[in-house]
Amino acid sequence: MSSPTTIIGLEVHVQLQTQSKIFCGCSSAYNPTHPNAQTCPVCLGLPGSLPVMNRRAFELGVKTAIALNCDIAPFTKWDRKQYYYPDLPKGYQISQFDLPFSDDGFLEIDAPGDSGEKRRIGIIRAHLEEDAGKNMHDESGRGTDSQVDLNRAGTPLLEIVSQPDLRSPAEAKAYLEELKLLLTYLEVSDCNMQEGSLRCDANVNLHMEAEDGQKIATPIVEVKNLNSFRNVELALEYEVKRQLEQWQKTGQTLGEVAKETRGFDAARGVTFAQRGKEEASDYRYFPDPDLVPVTVSSAFLDQVRESLCEFPADRRKRMAVAYQLSDYDVRVIVDQGRAFANYFEEVAKLCSDGKQASNWVTQDVLREMNERRLTIDEFPIRAAVLGNLLERITKKQVTIKSAREVFVELLSELHSRTPISAHHIDQIIAEKGLALVTDTGELERVIGEVIAKNPKAVADFQSGKQAAVGALIGQVMKSVKGADPQKVRELVVAKLRG
Ligand SMILES: [Zn+2]
Numbered sequence: 001m002s003s004p005t006t007i008i009g010l011e012v013h014v015q016l017q018t019q020s021k022i023f024c025g026c027s028s029a030y031n032p033t034h035p036n037a038q039t040c041p042v043c044l045g046l047p048g049s050l051p052v053m054n055r056r057a058f059e060l061g062v063k064t065a066i067a068l069n070c071d072i073a074p075f076t077k078w079d080r081k082q083y084y085y086p087d088l089p090k091g092y093q094i095s096q097f098d099l100p101f102s103d104d105g106f107l108e109i110d111a112p113g114d115s116g117e118k119r120r121i122g123i124i125r126a127h128l129e130e131d132a133g134k135n136m137h138d139e140s141g142r143g144t145d146s147q148v149d150l151n152r153a154g155t156p157l158l159e160i161v162s163q164p165d166l167r168s169p170a171e172a173k174a175y176l177e178e179l180k181l182l183l184t185y186l187e188v189s190d191c192n193m194q195e196g197s198l199r200c201d202a203n204v205n206l207h208m209e210a211e212d213g214q215k216i217a218t219p220i221v222e223v224k225n226l227n228s229f230r231n232v233e234l235a236l237e238y239e240v241k242r243q244l245e246q247w248q249k250t251g252q253t254l255g256e257v258a259k260e261t262r263g264f265d266a267a268r269g270v271t272f273a274q275r276g277k278e279e280a281s282d283y284r285y286f287p288d289p290d291l292v293p294v295t296v297s298s299a300f301l302d303q304v305r306e307s308l309c310e311f312p313a314d315r316r317k318r319m320a321v322a323y324q325l326s327d328y329d330v331r332v333i334v335d336q337g338r339a340f341a342n343y344f345e346e347v348a349k350l351c352s353d354g355k356q357a358s359n360w361v362t363q364d365v366l367r368e369m370n371e372r373r374l375t376i377d378e379f380p381i382r383a384a385v386l387g388n389l390l391e392r393i394t395k396k397q398v399t400i401k402s403a404r405e406v407f408v409e410l411l412s413e414l415h416s417r418t419p420i421s422a423h424h425i426d427q428i429i430a431e432k433g434l435a436l437v438t439d440t441g442e443l444e445r446v447i448g449e450v451i452a453k454n455p456k457a458v459a460d461f462q463s464g465k466q467a468a469v470g471a472l473i474g475q476v477m478k479s480v481k482g483a484d485p486q487k488v489r490e491l492v493v494a495k496l497r498g
Contacts, residue, residue, distance in 0.1 A: 001208055001209065001210055001211060002208055002209040003208075004206040004207065004208045004218075004240075004244060005167065005206065005207045005208070006166075006167055006168055006169070006204065006206060006236075006240050007164045007166075007167070007204065007205050007206065007207055007217075008164060008166035008167070008168075008169070008171070008172050008202060008203065008204045008236060009161070009162050009163060009164035009165070009166065009202075009203045009204075010161075010162045010166065010172060010175065010176065010200055010201070010202055010203070010232075011159060011160070011161050011162075011200070011201040011202075011203070012159070012160045012162075012176070012179060012198065012199070012200050013131075013157050013158070013159050013198070013199045013200075013201075014064075014157065014158045014159075014160065014183060014188070014189045014191065014197065014198050015028075015131065015155055015156070015157055015189055015190075015196070015197040015198070016057050016060045016061065016156040016157070016158055016188055016189055017060070017187065017188060017189050017190055018054055018056045018057050018060065018156055019056070020054060021038075021043055021054065021130070021153075021154035021155055021156065022053070022054045022057045022094075022128065022129075022130050022154055022155070022156035022157075023042055023043070023051030023052060023053060023054065023094065023130060023154055023291075024040050024042035024043050024051065024052070024154055025040070026038045026039060026040050026042075026043055026154065028154075028155045028156065030192075030195045030197075031151050032149070032151075034151075035136070035147070035149035035150075035151060036149055036150050036151060037151065038151045039150050039151065039153070042154070043089075043150060043153045043154035044089050044150060044153075045089035045090035045091070050290050051094065051288075051290055051291055053078075053291060053292075053294065054156060057128065057156035058101070058128065058294065059304060060156075060158070060186075060188040060189075061101060061102070061126065061127075061128045061156075061158050061188075062101065062102070062296070062300075062301070062304050063186055063188055063304050063307065063308065064126060064158055064160070064182075064183065064186060064188050065101065065102035065105065065126045066301075066304060066305060066308065067182055067186055067308065067311055068102075068105040068106070068107055068123050068126060068160070068182075069105040069106050069107075069123070070102035070103060070104060070105030070123060070125075070126055071102060071103055071104050071105070072101065072102050072296055072301060073099060073100070073101050073102065073103070073296065074295060074296050075099070075293060075294070075295050075296070076096065076099050076100065076101040076293065076294050076296070077096070077099050077287055077288075077291075077293040077294070078094050078095070078096060078287070078288040078291040078293075079094070079095055079096060079097035079098070079285045079286060079287055079288060080092040080093070080094060080095075080285065080286055080287075080288050081093045081094075081095045081097070081129075081283045081285055082283055082284050082285075083282075083283060085132065086135055086146075086148050087132045087133035087134055087135050087148055087150070087153070088132045088133070088153070089133070089150065089153065093129060093130060093132060094129060094130050094288055094291070095127065095128075095129035095130070095285075096127035096128060096129065097285040098285075100125045100126065100127035101126075101127060101128065101294070101296070102125065102126045102127070103123075103124065103125040103126075104122075104123070104124070104125075105122075105123035105126070106120045106121060106122050106123055107120075107121050107123060107162075107175065107178060107179060107182070108120050108121075108313060109121060109171075109174050109175050109178045110174065110178075110331075111171065111174070112168070112170040112171055112173075112174050113170075116327065119165075119171065120165075121162055121163065121165045121166060121175050122162065122163030122165050123160060123161070123162055123163070124161045124162065124163055125161050126158060126159065126160045126161070127158075127159055128156065128157070128158060128159075129157050129159060130153070130154045130155065130156065130157065131152050131153065131154065131155040131156075131157050132152070132153055133148055133149055133150035133151070133152055133153040134148070134149045134151075134152055135147075135148050136148065136149055152196075158188075158189075160179070162175065164203065169232070169233045169234075169236035169237045169240070170233065172202065172232055172233065172236055173229050173230075173232060173233045176200065176229045176232060177229060177335075178312070178313075180198060180229075181312045181334075181335060181337075182311060182312055183198075184337060184338070185309055185310075185311060185312055185337070185338050186308070186309065187309075193227055193228055193229075194227075196227075199225060199226070199227065200226045200227075200232055201222055201223065201224050201225065201226070202222070202223045202226060202232055202235065202236055203220055203221070203222050204220070204221055204223065204236055204239045204240070204243070205217055205218045205219060205220045205221065205243065205254060206218045206240065206243050206244060206247070208247075216247070216253055217253055217254040218243045218244075218246070218247050218252075218253060218254060219243075219252060219253065219254050219255075219256070219257045219258075219259065219260060220254065220259045220260075221239055221243065221259070221260045221261075221262055221271070222259060222260070222261050222262070223235045223236070223239065223262050223263070223264055223271055224261055224262070224263055224274065225263065225264075226264055231264055231266050234264075234266070234269055235264040235271055238264075238269060238270055238271055239262075239271055242271065260273065261273075261274045261275065262274055309338065312334050312335070315330075315334050315341060316330045316331060316334045319333065319334065319341070319345070322354070323345075323348050323354025323355070323357070323358065324354050324355065325354055325355065325358050329355075329358045329362065332362045332366075333358065333361065333362060336366070336376070337376075339375070339376045339377055340361075340376045342383075343361065343365075343376050343379075343383045344357060344358065344361045344383075346383035346384065346387060347360070347361060347383050347386050347387040347390060348387075349387070350383070350384065350387025350388065350390070350391055351387050351390035351391040351393070351394050352391070352394055353390065353393075353394050356390055356393060356394070357387075357390060360386065360390060360407075361386075364404070364407060365379065365381070365386070368411060380410075380411065380418060380419075380420055381407070381410055381411065381420055382419070382420070384422075385410075385420050385421060385422055385424075385425070386407075388422040388425060389403055389406060389407065389422075389425050390403065392425070396436060396438075396484070397435065397436055398429065398434055398435065398436055398482065399436060399482070399483075399484055399485065401485075402429070402432075402434040402436070402481070402482055405428075405432065405434060406425055406428045406429060406432075406434065409428045409432070410424060410425070410428065413428075432481070433481045433482060434481060434482045435482045436482045436483070436484055437480050437482050437483045437484075440487075440491070442480065443476070443480060443483060443487070443488065443491055444491060444495075446476055446479050446480055447472075447476055447488070447491055447492055447495055448495070449479075450472055450475045450476050450479075451472065451492075451495060451496070453475075454471070454472060454475070457469075457471050457472055458472075458496060461496050462496070469489070469492055469493060469496070472492050472496075473485065473488050473489055473492055476488050476492065
């Protein structure tokens with residue numbers, strides 16, 4: 001038997017960043033402390049109330065679908081998906097069934113690993129729907145009551161369904177990371193997984209070929225409600241093993257048993273069987289008579305297209321060329337988000353040295369941000385100031401080492417010196433004597449002294465021990481702080497060779 005190919009498709013639910021819910025004026029803000037405070041007759045499903053579509057939610061959906069290379073339907077409608085559950089007061093969810101507003105797109109991702117290979121993952125459709133509320137079960141063990149919070153009921157969701165094009169759990173994770181980055185660049189969602197703004201269901205099965213050439217596929221399993229990318233990867237890794245063992249035991253293949261719905265127990269790292277999955281026919285979908293269908297004009301589409309930003313993938317390509325950076329460097333910068341990439345570009349332009357700017361931003365700035373738990377917008381050294389500091393390296397006014405000292409000092413003096421300006425850089429350079437010594441006469445005088453005081457090192461060097469020169473350079477640098485080490489080395493070696 002051939003080794004199995006893993007077939008994965010993902011359904012991602014993204015909460016759109018609107019002020020109000022999708023069919024009423026209630027706030028869609030996350031509010032777990034005041035249950036049911038953000039409700040009205042529409043999202044409570046009271047008789048006689050009528051929903052009205054939130055135009056902004058539709059616009060954010062279209063924006064995302066365009067970025068995912070989808071076709072936008074000129075005509076789309078709303079359908080009722082009927083099922084009973086206590087967190088769904090109307091007894092149906094307003095969704096889109098046979099005429100979603102967009103379909104047939106793709107997202108390009110980098111294959112996991114260092115191959116540099118690009119993979120195009122198909123998007124079957126993206127449609128809009130409303131979220132349900134949340135059941136709160138008493139987990140204290142004392143009581144037996146369950147309560148329901150409908151603050152989330154009616155929050156706008158965008159469901160993005162991929163083709164089963166993903167070939168490994170790692171690739172599924174890479175797709176989710178790229179999708180999340182795109183959504184945050186577009187500012188359509190905050191993608192906060194803790195607050196449930198991004199949720200994922202994964203469909204997975206295995207394709208194999210028997211010795212007689214017969215093609216075998218294992219039954220499809222849907223793993224529901226995965227709340228972190230790591231859990232998506234772990235649940236899929238577990239399923240790949242489990243399905244192979246299951247097939248070896250039972251010989252059951254696709255079509256012989258119904259599609260199975262499973263949950264994931266993160267603590268034990270295993271998936272477990274859940275209730276049977278309904279088929280579309282069980283939901284008795286029909287067009288919602290309370291909502292008018294939506295016609296999408298080309299003027300509206302033009303307006304949405306104009307509001308689009310540069311996408312992460314395009315930005316990586318452009319920045320790699322513009323600043324002569326490696327694929328690794330641009331990935332680190334772009335993947336930190338739009339504000340971080342903007343910060344980098346401003347620094348790079350000011351100091352005219354992309355590589356230097358990238359080193360500082362991805363190492364020094366990122367490290368300090370993480371240690372201080374700051375976002376780039378909160379980071380006290382603004383791009384204009386860092387750009388000014390790095391420009392002094394380009395112009396050979398300070399060494400890289402001295403610039404690092406200034407950087408550390410700027411941050412340590414924070415309490416008294418906010419907002420930090422280029423003037424503070426001048427001050428620190430003056431106070432610490434960090435200005436690069438360009439006066440060769442002064443350097444030569446110090447070098448002469450150091451050589452006179454260190455006959456042993458000089459003798460070692462002259463007997464062929466090249467390393468001995470390091471000790472001499474160190475002593476010179478100690479006396480003349482702002483000296484350029486490259487220059488000092490040249491002068492010391494020249495002097496020793498006489
Ligand atoms: Zn409401």
